[in-house]
Amino acid sequence: MAATTPSTDWLLEVNNLSCGYGGDSVVRDINLALSQGDIGCLLGPSGCGKSTILRALAGFLPLSQGEIRLQGQAISLPGRSLAPEKRRIGMVFQDYALFPHMTIAENVGFGLKNLSKPERRQKVTELLNLVHLQDLADSYPHQLSGGQQQRVALARALAPEPTLILLDEPFSNLDTDLRRRLSLDVRDILKTLGISAILVTHDQQEAFAMCDQVAVLKDGQVQQWDVPYNLYHEPSNRFVASFVGQGSFIPGTALGPDTIESELGTIHGNRAYNWQPGTLVDILIRPDDIVFDEQSQLRPRVVEKTFAGTSTLYRFRCSEDTEFEALFRSHLDFHVGEQVPVRVDADHLIAFERTA
Numbered sequence: 001m002a003a004t005t006p007s008t009d010w011l012l013e014v015n016n017l018s019c020g021y022g023g024d025s026v027v028r029d030i031n032l033a034l035s036q037g038d039i040g041c042l043l044g045p046s047g048c049g050k051s052t053i054l055r056a057l058a059g060f061l062p063l064s065q066g067e068i069r070l071q072g073q074a075i076s077l078p079g080r081s082l083a084p085e086k087r088r089i090g091m092v093f094q095d096y097a098l099f100p101h102m103t104i105a106e107n108v109g110f111g112l113k114n115l116s117k118p119e120r121r122q123k124v125t126e127l128l129n130l131v132h133l134q135d136l137a138d139s140y141p142h143q144l145s146g147g148q149q150q151r152v153a154l155a156r157a158l159a160p161e162p163t164l165i166l167l168d169e170p171f172s173n174l175d176t177d178l179r180r181r182l183s184l185d186v187r188d189i190l191k192t193l194g195i196s197a198i199l200v201t202h203d204q205q206e207a208f209a210m211c212d213q214v215a216v217l218k219d220g221q222v223q224q225w226d227v228p229y230n231l232y233h234e235p236s237n238r239f240v241a242s243f244v245g246q247g248s249f250i251p252g253t254a255l256g257p258d259t260i261e262s263e264l265g266t267i268h269g270n271r272a273y274n275w276q277p278g279t280l281v282d283i284l285i286r287p288d289d290i291v292f293d294e295q296s297q298l299r300p301r302v303v304e305k306t307f308a309g310t311s312t313l314y315r316f317r318c319s320e321d322t323e324f325e326a327l328f329r330s331h332l333d334f335h336v337g338e339q340v341p342v343r344v345d346a347d348h349l350i351a352f353e354r355t356a
């Protein structure tokens with residue numbers, strides 16, 4: 001496929017991409033851009049189109065609209081697509097997909113047929129060292145744990161020195177502790193090598209721990225493409241606010257551009273909205289926006305309590321319309337039914353105009 005002139009410094013650019021199956025567009029108007037060395041994420045509920053975008057990036061799905069550019073070169077356009085094996089894109093899947101009859105070293109060296117035997121051996125050793133599996137070079141996949149197998153899959157994908165790695169729910173077959181550790185290890189490995197990646201996951205914690213930029217998707221459309229901090233503190237719409245992190249919406253009335261009156265008192269924030277005074281809004285309250293304050297007149301009742309070791313998550317109710325959660329250190333111990341003095345302590349005032 002003819003390469004076109006590089007347009008920007010982005011490693012990966014997805015511009016107005018639409019694609020799907022059998023003539024139906026499952027994802028529409030997708031725009032993403034990733035810098036060299038950054039890890040991006042496609043995050044969203046089941047069926048929102050994450051894997052479909054990944055398939056288009058890998059070259060397995062034609063585009064009905066838009067373009068994909070890698071290092072400035074158009075690799076997918078409607079009617080024109082660079083073959084998957086020519087894209088220099090590596091893939092790591094959920095089920096590891098290792099070759100069972102090959103040793104770990106043979107699995108990792110599989111894509112290095114163009115190298116001489118000594119070069120291949122050296123490269124495989126380097127990669128096995130990188131993923132801390134040097135002692136298992138002669139073992140077979142069935143002799144390894146799930147986490148070890150996934151490291152082998154990563155080493156195999158890294159071997160041909162791809163420009164971009166696609167990770168399709170790579171940790172979802174692993175238990176919670178292992179997936180947390182492995183996701184950080186994989187981030188370290190990719191950062192050490194300066195290799196960019198796109199991770200597909202529906203686990204928000206994993207996305208935040210591992211990725212520099214995250215796209216939150218809903219019904220085949222990107223709702224927000226941003227750094228994790230902004231997704232949490234500056235969600236662009238109600239869906240992102242609810243999907244990312246915990247939070248409750250409580251009713252309020254705008255008094256001014258950055259001030260809202262509510263049952264929790266008058267809340268001031270750090271951003272100005274262009275609402276008329278009197279506009280009815282819903283305010284996002286995160287569990288960490290609520291603090292215990294013995295002087296506070298606000299005394300909601302505990303309706304639910306979830307002990308989590310170092311902290312306890314409380315659900316409070318002021319009235320039928322106003323329920324919210326608060327995360328306190330667990331030595332602040334209240335019982336269900338107790339009224340607790342609290343106040344709002346939120347730098348980031350997130351609110352949306354009430355629609356119904």
Ligand SMILES: Nc1ncnc2c1ncn2[C@@H]1O[C@H](COP(=O)(O)OP(=O)(O)OP(=O)(O)O)[C@@H](O)[C@H]1O
Nearest residue numbers: 021022026044045046047048049050051052053202
């Ligand atoms: N091969 C296919 N043929 C037809 N429709 C498909 C095909 N693969 C996926 N779809 C549909 O496309 C939509 C998006 O699917 P996709 O697998 O991209 O979602 P996802 O966000 O990756 O979901 P999950 O988290 O469950 O893997 C779904 O409605 C799905 O039914």
